[in-house]
Amino acid sequence: MTWLKLVEGYMPMQMISELAGSILVFALINWTLNRAGMGIPKFWAGVGVWIYIQLYLKYRIYPPIPFSVRAIYGTVSACGIFMWVSGSEDAWQEFKRPVMNVMDGISGFHKGMRTVALIVIPLALGGFAYNSFLPSFEEPIELRTVHPAPPATTKVHGKTFVLQVVENPYRVNNEGKYDQAYTDARIVEQAMGRLMKDVNDPNYNPWDPNAEGYTKYVREGGEIFFQNCHFCHGDNLNGRGLWAYAFNPIPANFTDAGTIAQLQETFVFWRVSKGGIGLPGEGFPWASVMPPWEQHLTVDEIWKVVMFEYWHTGYYPRTWD
Amino acid sequence: MGRLTSGRAGKKFLAVTGLFAMGVMLLLPIFVALPALAGGGAPAAGGPPPDVVAAQEAEGAEGEEAKVEIGRDVYYKTEGPVVGAPAPKTQDTAEFYPRYNFESRVLLWVANQQHLYYGSFVLAVPIFCMCIEFAGLLSKDRAMAKKYDQLAYDFIKISLTAYSLTAILGGILIFTFLTLYPAFFGYLSSIFRPVMHIYALMFVAESGTLYIYYYGWDKMKEGLLKWLHASMSVVLNVIGTVLMFLANSWIGFMMSPAGVDEQGRYLGNIWHVIHTALWNPLNVHRILGNMAFGGGVVAAYAAYRFLSAKNDEERAHYDWMGYIAMALGVAFLIPLPFAGYWLMREVYAYRQQMGITLMGGLLAWLFIIQATMIGILFLTTNYYLWQALGRMTGGERFQRYIKYFVFILVVGLLVFITPHTIVMTPAELKAMGGQQHPVLGNYGVMSAKNGGINAIIMTTIASFIWYQRGNRVPAVKWAKFGNIFLITFFVVAHLNNIWVACYGYFIPANVRIGLSVPQVAGTLSCLFFGSALNLAMLKQSRELGPIRWGQIAPRSQYALIMLATAFTWMMGLMGYIRSSVRLFWHVNEIMRDNSPWAYTHTIGFGANVISFNVLFFWITIMFVFWLGALGAKKAPVPATQPVPGAAPQPATGH
Numbered sequence A: 001m002t003w004l005k006l007v008e009g010y011m012p013m014q015m016i017s018e019l020a021g022s023i024l025v026f027a028l029i030n031w032t033l034n035r036a037g038m039g040i041p042k043f044w045a046g047v048g049v050w051i052y053i054q055l056y057l058k059y060r061i062y063p064p065i066p067f068s069v070r071a072i073y074g075t076v077s078a079c080g081i082f083m084w085v086s087g088s089e090d091a092w093q094e095f096k097r098p099v100m101n102v103m104d105g106i107s108g109f110h111k112g113m114r115t116v117a118l119i120v121i122p123l124a125l126g127g128f129a130y131n132s133f134l135p136s137f138e139e140p141i142e143l144r145t146v147h148p149a150p151p152a153t154t155k156v157h158g159k160t161f162v163l164q165v166v167e168n169p170y171r172v173n174n175e176g177k178y179d180q181a182y183t184d185a186r187i188v189e190q191a192m193g194r195l196m197k198d199v200n201d202p203n204y205n206p207w208d209p210n211a212e213g214y215t216k217y218v219r220e221g222g223e224i225f226f227q228n229c230h231f232c233h234g235d236n237l238n239g240r241g242l243w244a245y246a247f248n249p250i251p252a253n254f255t256d257a258g259t260i261a262q263l264q265e266t267f268v269f270w271r272v273s274k275g276g277i278g279l280p281g282e283g284f285p286w287a288s289v290m291p292p293w294e295q296h297l298t299v300d301e302i303w304k305v306v307m308f309e310y311w312h313t314g315y316y317p318r319t320w321d
Numbered sequence B: 001m002g003r004l005t006s007g008r009a010g011k012k013f014l015a016v017t018g019l020f021a022m023g024v025m026l027l028l029p030i031f032v033a034l035p036a037l038a039g040g041g042a043p044a045a046g047g048p049p050p051d052v053v054a055a056q057e058a059e060g061a062e063g064e065e066a067k068v069e070i071g072r073d074v075y076y077k078t079e080g081p082v083v084g085a086p087a088p089k090t091q092d093t094a095e096f097y098p099r100y101n102f103e104s105r106v107l108l109w110v111a112n113q114q115h116l117y118y119g120s121f122v123l124a125v126p127i128f129c130m131c132i133e134f135a136g137l138l139s140k141d142r143a144m145a146k147k148y149d150q151l152a153y154d155f156i157k158i159s160l161t162a163y164s165l166t167a168i169l170g171g172i173l174i175f176t177f178l179t180l181y182p183a184f185f186g187y188l189s190s191i192f193r194p195v196m197h198i199y200a201l202m203f204v205a206e207s208g209t210l211y212i213y214y215y216g217w218d219k220m221k222e223g224l225l226k227w228l229h230a231s232m233s234v235v236l237n238v239i240g241t242v243l244m245f246l247a248n249s250w251i252g253f254m255m256s257p258a259g260v261d262e263q264g265r266y267l268g269n270i271w272h273v274i275h276t277a278l279w280n281p282l283n284v285h286r287i288l289g290n291m292a293f294g295g296g297v298v299a300a301y302a303a304y305r306f307l308s309a310k311n312d313e314e315r316a317h318y319d320w321m322g323y324i325a326m327a328l329g330v331a332f333l334i335p336l337p338f339a340g341y342w343l344m345r346e347v348y349a350y351r352q353q354m355g356i357t358l359m360g361g362l363l364a365w366l367f368i369i370q371a372t373m374i375g376i377l378f379l380t381t382n383y384y385l386w387q388a389l390g391r392m393t394g395g396e397r398f399q400r401y402i403k404y405f406v407f408i409l410v411v412g413l414l415v416f417i418t419p420h421t422i423v424m425t426p427a428e429l430k431a432m433g434g435q436q437h438p439v440l441g442n443y444g445v446m447s448a449k450n451g452g453i454n455a456i457i458m459t460t461i462a463s464f465i466w467y468q469r470g471n472r473v474p475a476v477k478w479a480k481f482g483n484i485f486l487i488t489f490f491v492v493a494h495l496n497n498i499w500v501a502c503y504g505y506f507i508p509a510n511v512r513i514g515l516s517v518p519q520v521a522g523t524l525s526c527l528f529f530g531s532a533l534n535l536a537m538l539k540q541s542r543e544l545g546p547i548r549w550g551q552i553a554p555r556s557q558y559a560l561i562m563l564a565t566a567f568t569w570m571m572g573l574m575g576y577i578r579s580s581v582r583l584f585w586h587v588n589e590i591m592r593d594n595s596p597w598a599y600t601h602t603i604g605f606g607a608n609v610i611s612f613n614v615l616f617f618w619i620t621i622m623f624v625f626w627l628g629a630l631g632a633k634k635a636p637v638p639a640t641q642p643v644p645g646a647a648p649q650p651a652t653g654h
Helices: A011-035 A042-060 A067-085 A089-104 A108-133 A180-184 A213-228 A265-274 A299-313 B002-039 B050-060 B104-138 B142-180 B182-191 B193-215 B223-255 B270-274 B279-307 B312-333 B336-350 B352-359 B364-389 B402-417 B426-432 B446-469 B479-506 B509-538 B554-580 B603-629
Strands: A153-156 A159-162 A189-191 A193-195 B070-072 B079-081 B472-474 B541-543 B585-587
Touching (some): A011 A042, A042 A089, A067 B364, A153 A265, B193 B270, B223 B554, B279 B312, B279 B603, B336 B352, B352 B364, B364 B446, B364 B554, B402 B446, B446 B479
Antiparallel strands (some): A153 A159
16 A cells, blocks of 8 residues: 555654554444444454454555564454454353354355355365475565674774763763763754754754764764765665665664664674674674675774764663663 | 350360461471572582692691682672682583483473462462462352352462472472582582572471461351451461572572673672572562463463353353453553563663674564464453453344454554564565565654553453453442543543654664653552542443353453463463573573573574473472362352342452
8 A cells, every 4th residue: 555655753653543443443333334234254354353463463564564573463463353352241242143144154144155165264274284295485584683692702903892881982071971861962852853953053963063071972983984884774774775684684774773872882893894794603694795894994993983873863872871 | 055065166276376486486497498599608618629628728727817708799890708619611511411212301391380380370279279368368258258268279279280290390490400500500509509508498488378278278267267368368378478489589680690700700798699680670580470370370270261161050150250250360461561571671781782682683583483382372351351241131232343443453463563573585575675664664762662551451441341341330429520531531542652762763772661651650640540440430320231151252261271381381381481591501600501502592492491391390289289179079050140238349459
């Protein structure tokens, strides 16, 4: 359904709202039909709502939702519908009546349905079993660990960093002291896109010639990023760089709420330094071709580029205090 | 007459004195053991290793004054004298890891889990007994008081048989440790020696109290003696809770060691060893979990007896029993996610990589399964309550709104269980254009999940309020205002929850974590304030009809059985996750596991072992139930309750 777009930034709530609206419309239609004495039988109402949810998830949401998630959603919605149709004894009796009628064969039509069911259901199950045993040439499913746990310490250019406590030396205020709140206040704003807070203020615009301290370091990090990283991670840091589609999976999308926004800055420092080859066993399959940047960048450069990534995406590194 | 009175008074005096003496005798071993605790214990069992002894002997001639080595605590960073041996450096040999032709870890896993299941059950049930016995004592309705008393007795009878099994399984667990992991257990017991002795003495005290509590039931059923009997249940539960806290200190030490230096040498402060970073969160989480689990098991027992009941009286009794057990279990289930949240927060604060391994890395998929189980628990609870409305005249007026509650529950659950790391084929990955889905990816992180679970919990609370009102209509003057206020309160709490969940994406993580406080506060306000307001409105209420105990759809009883099974499965799962997070360490970062089984199992294998544990527990607990049913005495509950005056009603009292 490409003509009715999901609005970026509102997509998660939009999906829930659309589903809620649909259910309300169904309830309203059913109520009206009931008033007119033409109510939809509970059995068909339940089956209809379930099919609607499956179709919505498959055809409305883009990019397509992987089957494993649709299977979870399908099962949960089926459980919900069962809870609804069997919530009270009257509803349950009404729901199961068509099924019982077919089972009991109360008329010729129902007897015919029963015969069809007795033939079709075993055949369908047999077909399902047969298909599941057929050899498949598809690549197997990967249960990939996107964020493997980092080590307690990491050694970069001969220096050991304790990842639990180490701080980015460039995340500093005007006095040169480490200041998370100061730097957090100077990142880009997230609204319908990402915007600098005040383009004319050197405190907010790293590309202002008068930028000093934190904002200057962000600019330096940006220069490093555009010299080294943007080919894969993209100039908007969304993982859609020039070379991105040469890889599967494509490079990490830093603008997604599930990547750097969930991590401590030291985690990103470790991942950048060690690259795909430095992933621990937990990260199997190691589907990352990111080079170990410690071989190309200094420690200071890595810290600056990490800081730039947070600045540009408008996310805050995770902290514990 | 006077002699009779003085004779009775004398007997009472003797009984009180006897009980007091019993209490003192039971607690004496603990006081005797206290100096060992205060002194921090002696050097590690077996003394220092041979090379250290040899070095000490060589120095012996000049070493008139013993040189005290000072070590630095790995967690508290304080300094203390080294009084223990370093943690053994094990190798994959029969000396360190003797074995059968089977994976030792799985044997230990099963032994541990079975002991934990029974341990949880026998710690939880006496707490229920205490609550029910006090409810009976405080009840003004004598018939009701008697029924409560009988119910408490039924509970403790089941617990007594389970208690013996707990002790047996504890023995099996220790033997399994000693025979399969001698080096590790030797090290652990050298650190915890005084604690282990106190644990054993507490167990003796627990056993003594439990037996007197059970066998003294009939002798102490009137007057002051009854109060003493009820007080004994408090003592019983205090001892039981301390026992659990002590056992928790061992697993807390294994996960987040303290009180030792980097080599694992004990530094003489036993409190540091006990009071590790994760000890208190584990304590709170476990006590709530045990209560919820115990309630689930007793509810399943009642459901089983309901389904196999031969007459209406039996059905009424077990319907009531199932309801009480379920209500108690769910009362502790509701705060459980918050305790879990605190535990995870402390885990992250202790070690970032441990938190990521759990929630975002290797074990993240197990957490999705856990979220699914939590969802099943809450949905099943709601379902049971909706079914229970069917046995009340007037309950049907709420049932037409079930579909809206279902919608909130399902949406909350879908968000709650959406995985952060999605399982997909490489083709799906390509079609999606990256590892993160732009819509679902937002459900996969904590901010949304907090919103999801809070929505589920608030809906469950609303279902409880429905249930409390099932057959009653508030008749207070301010009923209309109260209803509007209550509805507005819930709507605002839901809106606040959704707003905070969305806002969480736009703020730093530390602020977001802090924002979970108003989110939780909204939910807890619904629980405490909403329930209190509802009860106040029902103080003066119009009865629409009686509660027809026993006249409930059998589906509700299957829901109770499902509730208990989900509890059991989830407990097995969480135990596995908690233990697995240490990865290849016996004691995190102190003692490495060098056995051939120091790897993380596949999810499928883990799930199979958990399922086996669940099945084994339910088979054995059925045996316990069968024993409990032998010669059971019940106080039948009339199938239809009379419309009462001021008598407390179980349906509305919880």
